Amino acid sequence: MKWDCRCKPVGGMLGVPCLAIRVSPEQAISAIRPGSSIVFPPGCGETQTLIEALVKDSERLEGTRLFSGLLLTGYKFLQPPCRGKFKYYTWHVTRRVRDLVAGGAAEFLPARTSQVPKILQRLGVDVAFIHVSPPDSGGYCSLGVSASYSLPAARQAKTVVAEVNERMPRTLGECFIHLSEIDYLAEVSRPLVAYHSPDPGAVSGKICSYVAELIPDGAVVQIGFGSIPEAFTSFLKDSGLRVSVCGMGVDAVVDLAGAGMLAPFPGKGACSVISGELMGTEKLFDFARDNPVLEMHPASFAVNPATMGKFKNFISINSAVQVDLWGQANSEAVGDLQISGVGGCFDFIEGALMSPGGKTILAVPSTNGLNGQSTIVPRLPPGTPVTAPRHSVQYVVTEYGVADLTASSLNERAEALIAIAHPEWRDRLWNEYAGLSKTI
Numbered sequence: 001m002k003w004d005c006r007c008k009p010v011g012g013m014l015g016v017p018c019l020a021i022r023v024s025p026e027q028a029i030s031a032i033r034p035g036s037s038i039v040f041p042p043g044c045g046e047t048q049t050l051i052e053a054l055v056k057d058s059e060r061l062e063g064t065r066l067f068s069g070l071l072l073t074g075y076k077f078l079q080p081p082c083r084g085k086f087k088y089y090t091w092h093v094t095r096r097v098r099d100l101v102a103g104g105a106a107e108f109l110p111a112r113t114s115q116v117p118k119i120l121q122r123l124g125v126d127v128a129f130i131h132v133s134p135p136d137s138g139g140y141c142s143l144g145v146s147a148s149y150s151l152p153a154a155r156q157a158k159t160v161v162a163e164v165n166e167r168m169p170r171t172l173g174e175c176f177i178h179l180s181e182i183d184y185l186a187e188v189s190r191p192l193v194a195y196h197s198p199d200p201g202a203v204s205g206k207i208c209s210y211v212a213e214l215i216p217d218g219a220v221v222q223i224g225f226g227s228i229p230e231a232f233t234s235f236l237k238d239s240g241l242r243v244s245v246c247g248m249g250v251d252a253v254v255d256l257a258g259a260g261m262l263a264p265f266p267g268k269g270a271c272s273v274i275s276g277e278l279m280g281t282e283k284l285f286d287f288a289r290d291n292p293v294l295e296m297h298p299a300s301f302a303v304n305p306a307t308m309g310k311f312k313n314f315i316s317i318n319s320a321v322q323v324d325l326w327g328q329a330n331s332e333a334v335g336d337l338q339i340s341g342v343g344g345c346f347d348f349i350e351g352a353l354m355s356p357g358g359k360t361i362l363a364v365p366s367t368n369g370l371n372g373q374s375t376i377v378p379r380l381p382p383g384t385p386v387t388a389p390r391h392s393v394q395y396v397v398t399e400y401g402v403a404d405l406t407a408s409s410l411n412e413r414a415e416a417l418i419a420i421a422h423p424e425w426r427d428r429l430w431n432e433y434a435g436l437s438k439t440i
Contacts, residue, residue, distance in 0.1 A: 020162075020179045020180070020182040020183065020184070020185050021183065021184055021185065022185050022186075022187070023184050023185065023186060024186060025049045025050055025052070025053035025163070025186040025188070026053050026056065026057070027184075027186075028050065028053070028161045028184040028186050029050065029053040029054050029056075029057045029061075030057065031159070031161075031183075031184060032061065032064070032126075032127055032159070032161075033126075034060060034061050034062060034063055034064060035063045035064060035065075036061075036064050036065070036126035036127050037064075037065040037066075037067065037123065037124060037125055037126045037127070038054075038064060038065070038066050038067070038126065038127040038128075038129060039067045039068065039120060039125050039127070039128050039129065039149070039150075039153040039157070040066065040067070040068035040071070040129050041068070041129065041130060041131050041143075041146040041150040042068055042069030042070050042071060042092070042146060042148075042149075042150075042277065043069070043070060043071070043072060043145070043146060043193070043195065043277050043278075043279050044072065044145045044146065044192050044193050044194065044195055044277075044278055044279055044280065044285075045131045045143070045144065045145045045146025045150060045192070045277070046071055046072060046073060046131070046192075046193045047129040047130070047131045047163040048073065048163075048190065048193065049163055049186065049188045049190065050129050050161060050163050050186060051073075051076060051077060051129075052076065053186075054077060055076050055077055055082055058077070058081065058082040058085040058086065059085070061085070061086070062085045062086075063085075063086075063087070064085075064086055064087070065086070065087045065088075065089065066086050066087070066088045066089070067088075067089045067090070067120065067123070067125075068088075068090055069090065069091055069092045069116070069148075069149070069341075070090070070092035070093075070094050070341070071090075071094065071096075071097075072094075072193045072194075072195055073193055074096060075088075075096055075097050075100070078097070078100055078105060078106060083105065084105075087107070088100075088105075088106040088107065089106070089107045089108075089109050090106060090107070090108060090109065090341075091108070091109045091110070091111040091116060091119075091341050091342070092340065092341035092343060093108055093332075093338045093339060093340055093341055094340075095339075098337060098338065098339055101338055102336070102337055102338070108338050108341075110341070110342055110385070111341070111342060112342050112343075112344070112346055112347050113148060113149075113276070113299050113303045113342070113343055113344040113347055114299050114300070114303045114304055114305070114344070114347045116148070116149045116299060117149050117152035117153070117156075117298065117299060117300060120149065120152070120153050120156060121152075121156050125153055125156045125157040125158070126157065126158050126159060127157055127158070127159045127160075127161060128150070128153040128154040128156070128157035128159070128160050128161070129161050129162075129163065130143060130150050130151075130153075130154050130160060130161070130162050130163070130177065130182075131143070131144065131145075131146060131150075131162075131163045131165060131168060131192075132144065132162050132163070132164055132165070132168060132177065133164075133165070133166075133168040133169065133170040133171075134164055134165075134166055134168075135164075135179055136170070138178075139178050139179040139180070140176045140177070140178050140179075141162065141164065141176065141177055141178075141179065141182075142168070142169075142170040142171050142172075142175055142176055142296075143171075143175045143176070143177065143296065144168040144169050144170065144171050144175070144192075144278075144285075144288075144296075145168070145169065145171065145192065145249075145277065145278035145285065145288065145296075146276075146277055146278070147171075147173070147174070147175040147276055147277075147296040147297060147298055147302075148276030148277050148298060148299040148302060148303065149276075149298070149299055151174075151175060151177065151298045152298050152299070152300065154177055154181065154182075155181075159183045159184070160177075160181060160182045160183050160184075161182075161183065161184045161186065162177075162182045162184070162185050162186070163186055163188055164185050164186065164187050164188070165187075165188050165189065165190065165192070166189045167189060167190060167191055167192060167285075168192065169285045169286070169288045169289035169290075170289060170290055171278075171288050171289070171290075171291075171294065171295075171296045172290065172291070172292060172294070172295055172296070173271075173274075173294075173295030173296040173297050174295075174296070174297045174298060174301060175295075175296035175297065175298075191282075192285060194280070194281045194282070195225065195250075195279040195280055195281070196281060197225065197226075197227075197250060197251060197252070197280070198226065198227045199227070200227045200228070200231030200234065201227060201231075203365050203399045204227045204228045204231035204365070205231050205234075205235065206399040207228060207231070207363050207364075207365065207397055207398060207399050208228065208231045208232040208234075208235040208363070209235060210397045210399075210401060210402050211232055211235075211317060211361060211363050211397050212232070212235055212236065212239050212241070213402070214315070214359060214361060214395060214397075214402070215236075215239075215241055215243065215315055216241075216313050216357070217240075217241050217242060217243075218242060218243070218244075218263055218313065219241075219243050219244075219313040219314070219315050220243065220244045220245075220246060220265070220308070220311040220312075220313060220314045220315065220355075221236075221243045221244070221245055221246075221315050221317065222245075222246050222247040222308070222314070222315065222316045222317055222318075222344075222348045222351075222352075223245055223246075223247050223248060223250065223252075223253070223317065224247055224248045224317070224318065224319070224343075224344070225248045225250050225279045226319060228317075228319050228363045228364075228365075232317060232363070233250065233252030233253060233255065233256055234252055234255070236256060236261055237252075237255050237256055237259045237261055239261075241261065242260075242261055242262065242263040243256075243261065243262070243263060244262065244263050244264065244265050244272050244273070244274075244311075245262065245272065245273045245274075245275075246273070246274040246275065246302065246308065247275065247302075247303075247344065247348065248275060248277055248278075248279050248344075249273060249275040249277065249278040249279065249280065249284060249288070249294065250278075250279055250280050250284065251280040251281055251283050251284045253273055253284070253287075253294075254280075254283055254284055254287045257272070257287065257293060262293065265311070268295075269292060270292040270293055271292060271293060271294070271295045272293050272294075273293060273294040273295070274295050274297060274301075274302055275294065275295070275296055275297070275302055276296065276297060276298065276299050276302035276303055278296075299344075303344045303347045303348070304347070304351075305347050305348075305350035305351040305354060306351075306354070307351065308347075308348060308350075308351025308352065308354070308355060308358075309350075309351050309353075309354025309355050309358070310354075310355075311351075311355055311358075312355065312356050312357055313355065313356070313357040313358065313359075314351055314352050314355035314357075314358040315352060315358065315359050315361065316345075316348035316349050316351065316352040316358075316359070316360050316361065317361045317363055318331065318345045318348065318349070318360075318361070318362055318363070318388070319331065319362065319363055319364055320362050320364050320375065320387070320388070321333065321334060321339070321340075321368065321375065322368075322375055322376075322377050322380060322384070323362060323364060323375060323376055323377070323393075323396055323417065324376075324377050324378060324379050324380045325376070325377075325378055325379070325410075325413060325414040325417050325418070325429070325433055325436075326379075326390045326410060326413060326414075327390040327393040327396065327405045327413050327417070328380060328386050328388065328389055328390040328393070329362055329386070329387055329388040329393060330380055330384045330385055330386065330387055331343075331345055331387040331388065332385055332387055333384060333385055334368075334371070335381070335384075336383070342387060345387055345388060346387065346388060346392070349388055349392050349393075350392070353392060359394055359395060360388075360392060360393060360394045360395065361394070361395045361396075361397060362388065362393055362395070362396045362397070363397045364396065364397070364398055365398060365399065366398040366399060366400055366420070366421055366422035366425075367422050367425075374421055374422055374425040374428075374429070375398070376398075376417050376418065376420070376421040376422075376425065376429060377429075378429060378432040378433055378436055379436065390405075390413075393405055394406045396416075396417060396420065397420070398420045398421070398422075400419075400420045400421070400422070400423075401419065401420045402420065403416035403417045403419065403420050404416065405417075414433050418430060418433070
């Protein structure tokens with residue numbers, strides 16, 4: 001890669017060199033003081049090379065605090081010989097880190113995606129790692145596949161360390177940082193961490209056939225990642241519906257674009273997809289490169305209920321671990337085990353409630369793949385986090401149908417939800433609900 005650091009700084013004077021220093025990853029890490037707080041980008045934007053250098057310097061950096069959302073690699077900074085050296089905090093627990101959180105080796109921060117930048121500001125960010133494309137002729141680097149909290153963190157941090165990767169796609173939108181805003185630049189050339197979507201399966205396909213019946217043509221649809229959202233985008237491709245998309249950008253969005261199923265947002269030119277994070281493979285990364293159809297933005301815009309509430313027919317589609325007979329949902333824990341996070345679930349639900357013609361949809365299999373139990377339960381067990389309160393849930397969809405909870409009483413909600421539970425669980429749910437209703 002050949003480019004010159006000596007560019008005009010943002011808001012600066014012509015001819016003033018930028019402060020960014022080209023260094024090796026190891027030199028960049030050596031500039032960090034022990035006890036600092038460091039923020040990593042999540043998902044496919046993970047700064048693999050900088051984290052590897054951090055691990056090598058773990059003895060010196062003992063006591064350093066690390067913060068991130070979900071990571072797709074093996075959390076090397078929590079494994080031997082680093083175990084116990086760093087204090088790690090996350091607002092999205094993955095399978096690889098669940099036991100560490102449960103055992104106290106890592107800390108969970110319950111946080112809505114839209115609030116993460118404010119939480120980081122409150123905690124104080126000493127160092128922000130960012131993963132960027134090479135700069136353009138004006139000295140601007142794109143944050144590529146990860147902008148949700150990475151860009152706000154860089155703007156807050158005392159020190160910004162950039163992993164500059166020629167494999168990072170230059171995406172468009174509000175996702176650029178100037179060389180003058182970066183302190184240390186470490187050049188790399190390596191593939192991004194890829195996210196491979198799970199096989200949707202027949203159950204997810206059936207659920208999505210019901211979900212599609214709730215979507216009007218021209219709607220703005222929030223799509224996440226996982227088997228049900230992936231199945232939904234595949235189903236949309238054959239539905240004849242044209243939609244705009246926000247939320248997580250996934251590989252299936254590329255298929256929607258190829259099928260001509262994407263509709264531009266009003267007043268945003270060619271833009272049909274607004275995202276803060278891209279979670280996919282080279283298929284998605286190649287699509288995103290300099291493509292005006294897709295815009296990347298910080299969470300303050302891309303996951304802001306006020307933003308979504310301005311769109312007509314904004315539809316939030318989320319999943320859950322459990323939904324009780326009142327309609328309140330747990331999307332993040334099994335018993336005392338934290339298995340995920342709040343994410344953007346409630347942000348998008350709130351946006352849909354603000355939207356003219358908006359709808360909130362929880363799409364869930366009738367039984368839980370983790371333990372085979374019914375996802376429709378009489379009551380959430382004591383201590384279970386309520387990710388979506390009952391007053392915010394309008395539609396619950398399983399492979400057995402749709403429960404419309406809008407303007408329904410508690411008894412009507414219970415009847416509608418039991419009707420879409422797995423047949424083997426319905427009698428038990430009725431019996432348990434009969435006992436509970438006597439105490440209401």
